[in-house]
Amino acid sequence: MTGQLRAISELDRVIHEPGRLMIVALLAAVKECDFVYLLHETEMNKGNLSSHLARLEEAGYVEIEKTYRGKVPQTLLRLTRAGRVAFDQYRKGLKTAF
Amino acid sequence: MKDEIQNYMDRPKRYDNIDGTGEMGMGLMMLAFALSGCLNAILPDNHWWNTIGGVLVMYAVLIPALCLGYWGGKAIKKHITWPRTGYVAYGPNRRSRWIAAATVCLVAAVIGGGLVCLMLLARRHGAISLLGIGTLAVYAATYGFWIFFLGRGHSWKWGVLVFMTIGLLAIGLPVGGDYFKVWRQVALFVGLVWLASGAATLYLYLRHTQPPAQGAE
Numbered sequence: 001m002t003g004q005l006r007a008i009s010e011l012d013r014v015i016h017e018p019g020r021l022m023i024v025a026l027l028a029a030v031k032e033c034d035f036v037y038l039l040h041e042t043e044m045n046k047g048n049l050s051s052h053l054a055r056l057e058e059a060g061y062v063e064i065e066k067t068y069r070g071k072v073p074q075t076l077l078r079l080t081r082a083g084r085v086a087f088d089q090y091r092k093g094l095k096t097a098f
Numbered sequence: 099m100k101d102e103i104q105n106y107m108d109r110p111k112r113y114d115n116i117d118g119t120g121e122m123g124m125g126l127m128m129l130a131f132a133l134s135g136c137l138n139a140i141l142p143d144n145h146w147w148n149t150i151g152g153v154l155v156m157y158a159v160l161i162p163a164l165c166l167g168y169w170g171g172k173a174i175k176k177h178i179t180w181p182r183t184g185y186v187a188y189g190p191n192r193r194s195r196w197i198a199a200a201t202v203c204l205v206a207a208v209i210g211g212g213l214v215c216l217m218l219l220a221r222r223h224g225a226i227s228l229l230g231i232g233t234l235a236v237y238a239a240t241y242g243f244w245i246f247f248l249g250r251g252h253s254w255k256w257g258v259l260v261f262m263t264i265g266l267l268a269i270g271l272p273v274g275g276d277y278f279k280v281w282r283q284v285a286l287f288v289g290l291v292w293l294a295s296g297a298a299t300l301y302l303y304l305r306h307t308q309p310p311a312q313g314a315e
Contacts, residue, residue, distance in 0.1 A: 021103065022106055025103050025106035025107050026106055026107070026109060026110060028107060029106075029107040029108070029109070029110045029111070030110045030186050030187060030188055030189065031187040031188060031189025032186075032187045032189070033110070033184060033185060033186040033187065034180075034184050034185040034186075035184070036180075036181075036182075036183065036184035036185070037113075037183065037184025037185060037186050038184070039184070040183040040184050041106075041109055041113070041184075069180070069185070072181070074185070076185075091103065094103075
């Protein structure tokens with residue numbers, strides 16, 4: 001296996017999926033944001049976004065907090081420390097691969 | 099692909115001005131600056147405003163304007179932007195802080211160096227105040243930087259930049275580029291352009307977005 005192929009095969013599969021990569025890249029640039037913001041930026045539907053977030057939460061990369069803004073329910077999302085580390089490693093891996 | 103990832107990472111930064119609040123804040127600040135200058139020009143030279151105490155009063159004009167820009171912007175975000183397109187909190191990012199600080203130092207050094215060069219050149223060629231022209235150029239460049247980093251989604255803003263540049267030239271050239279003769283008019287014009295640009299951004303934002311249904315999450 002060549003170095004490039006090995007680098008590609010070592011990329012984090014959880015982050016590598018385009019939808020989740022988009023979410024993680026957005027979350028990496030902020031302290032926290034809400035579900036509505038991710039809907040707006042990613043242009044995914046609610047079901048898709050929810051399932052991607054559930055997958056990222058399961059991997060320990062995203063923290064989801066259900067709260068209220070006044071009387072309106074709000075879902076706050078932030079990248080965990082593990083998520084930031086994984087994203088940094090993913091970017092380094094991508095750089096090596098290409 | 100790398101660029102695409104970076105593009106997504108830059109989006110939250112641009113989102114901060116999706117509603118034009120930053121531009122309106124800048125506009126208010128410049129208008130307050132122009133207002134204090136106009137008061138300074140209207141009142142007689144021996145008036146207490148034009149003595150050292152006037153500096154305090156200048157702050158009394160500037161600080162409310164800054165507060166209005168800050169709290170007004172916060173109110174727009176809380177009641178309009180966040181319910182429509184979402185809430186974002188920008189955290190402390192040491193790396194980007196250092197990059198921002200280094201960029202500000204570099205830009206300040208380039209501008210300062212440029213103005214000093216213009217001053218030296220102006221001594222040789224006294225017909226037109228190159229320092230004044232340089233200062234006017236800084237106003238246009240600031241708006242240009244703003245569009246480039248935060249307003250790239252609105253191509254019409256480049257037209258506003260052209261309008262601002264033409265306006266600054268129209269104000270500055272009749273007095274030979276002597277900025278100090280026309281700084282009040284410049285502040286008023288630039289403030290109005292920033293404010294109008296921010297208001298147009300807010301109008302377009304309201305036109306193109308809908309508030310989400312309650313409990314949509």
